[in-house]
Amino acid sequence: MDPLSADARVETDSSWFHVDGLAAVFAAVCADAVVRVRGDKHYEKTDVDANRSISYRVIRFIPPFVERASLLRIPGVGARMVRNVAGDMAELDPEDFYLLSGVEQGMRFSEWVRRDKIPDYADLTREEVDYRIDRCLDRELIERKTIQYEGYQLTFEGYDALALRTFSERETIDGVGSPLGFGKEGDVYEAQSFKPLALKYHREGYTNFREVNREREYTADRDHVSWLYTARKAAEREFEAMEALYPDVSVPRPVDHNRHAIVMDKFEGVELARAKLEPEQAIGVLDLVLRELVTAYDLGWIHADMSEHNVAVAESGITIFDWPQAVPVDHENAREFLERDVENLLRYFGRKYPHEVPRDADIEGIAAAIVDDSFTTIRAFGVE
Numbered sequence: 001m002d003p004l005s006a007d008a009r010v011e012t013d014s015s016w017f018h019v020d021g022l023a024a025v026f027a028a029v030c031a032d033a034v035v036r037v038r039g040d041k042h043y044e045k046t047d048v049d050a051n052r053s054i055s056y057r058v059i060r061f062i063p064p065f066v067e068r069a070s071l072l073r074i075p076g077v078g079a080r081m082v083r084n085v086a087g088d089m090a091e092l093d094p095e096d097f098y099l100l101s102g103v104e105q106g107m108r109f110s111e112w113v114r115r116d117k118i119p120d121y122a123d124l125t126r127e128e129v130d131y132r133i134d135r136c137l138d139r140e141l142i143e144r145k146t147i148q149y150e151g152y153q154l155t156f157e158g159y160d161a162l163a164l165r166t167f168s169e170r171e172t173i174d175g176v177g178s179p180l181g182f183g184k185e186g187d188v189y190e191a192q193s194f195k196p197l198a199l200k201y202h203r204e205g206y207t208n209f210r211e212v213n214r215e216r217e218y219t220a221d222r223d224h225v226s227w228l229y230t231a232r233k234a235a236e237r238e239f240e241a242m243e244a245l246y247p248d249v250s251v252p253r254p255v256d257h258n259r260h261a262i263v264m265d266k267f268e269g270v271e272l273a274r275a276k277l278e279p280e281q282a283i284g285v286l287d288l289v290l291r292e293l294v295t296a297y298d299l300g301w302i303h304a305d306m307s308e309h310n311v312a313v314a315e316s317g318i319t320i321f322d323w324p325q326a327v328p329v330d331h332e333n334a335r336e337f338l339e340r341d342v343e344n345l346l347r348y349f350g351r352k353y354p355h356e357v358p359r360d361a362d363i364e365g366i367a368a369a370i371v372d373d374s375f376t377t378i379r380a381f382g383v384e
Contacts, residue, residue, distance in 0.1 A: 112151030205230030
């Protein structure tokens with residue numbers, strides 16, 4: 001007898017959405033994959049043997065009240081979950097993308113695009129706009145407001161669809177698969193191509209819009225700044241930095257960029273924060289990271305957001321990722337950002353490996369050594 005209850009249909013890890021132009025089909029969907037809910041966890045059915053005994057595995061669970069609050073953007077109750085739109089691509093017509101592009105164009109000038117302006121932006125008749133608005137609303141690709149006037153804006157799902165269509169037309173990727181990670185500033189998925197790739201959608205500005213605008217120098221000089229612009233500029237900055245750094249610095253190989261999305265090589269390793277290093281390995285890994293920062297500085301870039309959460313550790317070495325906040329070395333606050341990067345790394349290593357990496361190492365001295373290309377090892381700065 002099945003011990004769990006409350007069915008909910010889900011997409012399994014084995015599902016791949018194959019994108020061919022505007023067409024997308026499920027290639028390998030386990031049709032009866034079901035999530036059962038018990039307590040605060042979801043379980044996915046993985047196997048049913050000859051005796052009808054059912055096996056499950058725990059998967060990510062979002063409490064319903066948090067999800068509802070997030071969709072309504074209630075402050076302090078989680079971030080809005082953005083679904084994978086790859087499965088919608090088969091259902092979308094070229095005219096649907098005309099509408100989405102028209103709303104995108106209108107959002108350059110205002111947060112909400114008046115309905116009466118959309119026909120001109122989208123190059124569609126008013127009757128066609130009415131029909132396409134309904135289709136895109138049903139798929140949550142746009143959202144509507146009716147206070148003061150009737151206006152529309154893209155959702156991140158709509159923006160994702162536009163980027164995904166461009167990657168398909170360029171034949172950058174063939175499909176989008178399982179999620180690789182979700183963060184406060186982006187969602188990353190497996191991407192199907194002739195080699196393993198990763199597709200990253202930037203989400204900056206959607207849930208923490210005011211904070212991002214204060215922090216990011218590429219939004220500082222614009223009177224009207226939408227989340228759409230903020231996310232696109234973050235992706236542009238990250239792609240620009242990775243193109244400048246690869247292959248001299250151990251960063252993911254950048255493949256393509258459109259709007260707020262980046263396609264890059266899928267890299268190996270586990271996040272440094274979750275890596276289980278032997279104590280005697282700590283100094284060596286820290287040295288590796290700092291030497292990469294030396295090379296990055298020589299090539300004109302400072303990461304400006306270094307932490308244990310954007311370094312991957314593998315047997316083959318390390319990879320430094322997440323470069324949207326990178327600044328050029330001639331930035332007015334470049335030295336401050338560099339010292340902060342060094343401080344963040346030393347704080348983490350000092351906390352986790354206190355006998356190998358003291359927290360009182362000379363941060364300014366290490367930063368100076370990175371700038372003048374004289375850094376060799378952390379041991380030269382008071383570390384025993």
